[in-house]
Amino acid sequence: MAEIEIRQFVCRSDNFCVLVHEKDSGTTIAIDAPEEAPILAELTKAGWTLTHILTTHHHGDHVAANEALKARFGVEIIGPEKERSKIPGIDRAVSGGDAFSLGGVRVEAIDTPGHTLGEISYYLPDAKAVFAADALFSLGCGRLFEGDAAMMWESLKRLRALPDETMLYCGHEYTATNAQCATDVDPDNSALQERAREVTALRADGKPTLPVSLGREKQTNPFLRADDPALAAAMGMTDAEPAAVFAAIRKKRDQY
Template sequence: MGAIEIRQFMCRSDNFGVLVHDAAGGQTIAIDAPEEGPIVAALEKEGWTLTHILTTHHHGDHVEANTALKQRFGVEIIGPKGEADRIPGIDRTVSGGDGFAIGAIDIEVIDTPGHTLGSVSYYMPQAEAVFAGDALFSMGCGRLLEGDAAMLWESLQKLRALPEETMLYCGHEYTAKNAAFAVEVDPANTRLRERVRQVEEERVAHKPTLPVSLKKEKRTNPFLRVDDEDLAAELGMDVSDPVAIFTELRKRRDVF
C-alpha cells in the first residue's frame, strides 16, 4: 500500500479543512466541506484531485461547499444516513458499524450523536486518525444542540476506546478556550497544565493545536474524564453518575 497523506488547513473563521490522500491510487478525500476556496487552494498546492467528501454532520459550516465542489470535481459525497435530507449533494449514506474503502484507505464509521442526532465520525486505522467533526474537540466537546448529555457521553466513550496513538482531527480550532475551561474545572491535573502550556506556545507561534493524540486527550479533556474519581472530587460530585457530571460540565462550558 502507498502512503496515506493528510493535510490540515483553516477555512472560514475557525473551521479546519482536511484532505486525506491515497498516494498509490490517487484518491483524495475532504473531511467535510466548510469553504470552497481554501479546499481548492490546498488541492492545487499538492497537485491532488478531489474525489470524495466525507460529511460528519449537516451543519452549514461543514457542508457549505458540497455543491460547488461536486460541480467542480464530480466528487462522491458520503454522509450519515440519519441526516441525508439535510446534506447537499449526498450520494451515499453510512451508519455506525459500516466499513468501506476509498482506494487503499479503510474507513470505519462510528455513530457519534449528541451535537446533532445523526453525527458520525470516521476512523482510518491505517492512517491512525479519527475525524470527529464537532462531536469531540481538543479538551472539549460539541454543544448539545440536538441530543442530550447521555447521548454525547456514550459517543465520546466510543472515541475514547480507539487506540491511544490515534490522532484526533476536529472541526474547529477551539483548543485555547477549551484549555482555559479545563484548567478551571480540573486545576490539580498536572498533565493538563503541561498541555495548556504547549497550546499557548502553539498559538503564539500561529500553529494549529490539532491533530492531537487520543492519549493526550484521555488525560487532559474533562469531557473524556467524567468517570474519573479525581475530576468528580474537584466538582464535589459522585463519580458513579458520569452523565450528571457530563451535564454539569457542559452547562458550565456553555456559559464560560
C-alpha cells in the same frame, strides 16, 4: 499498506478542513467541505484531484462547499444516514459500524450523536487518525444543539475506545478556550497544565493545536474523564453518575 498523506488547513474563520490522499490510487478525500476556495487552493498546492467528501454532520459550516465541489470534480459525497435529507449533494449514506474503502483508504464510521442527532465520526485505521468534527474537540466537546448529555457521553466513550496513538482531527480551533474551562474544572491535573501551556505557545505563534493524540486527550480532556472519580470529586459530585458529571462540565463550558 496504503501510503496516506493528511493535510489540515483553516477554512472560514475557525473551521478546519482536512484532505486525505492515498498515493497509489490517487484517492483524495475531504473531511467536510466548509468553504470552496481554501480547499481548491490546498488541492492545487498539493497537485491532487478531489474524489470524495466525507460529511460528518449537516451544519452549514461543514457542508457549504459540497455542491460546488461536486459540480467541479464529480466527487462522491458520503454522509450520515440519519441526516441524509440535510446533506447537500449526498450520494451514499452510512451509519455507525459501517466499514468501507475509498480507493486504498479504509474507513470506519462511528456514531457520535449529541451535537446533532446523526453526526458520524470517521476512523481511518491505516492512517491512525480519527476525524471527529464537532463531537470531540481537544480539551472539549461539541455543544449539545440537538442531543442530550447522556447521548454525547456515550458518543465520546466510543471515541475514547480507539487506540491511544490515534491522532485526533477536529472541526474547529477551539482548544485555547477549552483549556481555560478544563483547567478550572480539573486544576490539579499536571498533564492538562502542560497541554494548556503548549496550547498557549502554539496559538501565540499562529500555529494550530491539532492534531493531537487520543492518548493525551484521555489524560487531559475532562469530557473524556467524566467517569473518573477524581474528576467527579473536583466537581463536587462524588458518587454522581458519569453522564451527570459530563452534563455539569458541559454546562460550565457553555459559560466561556
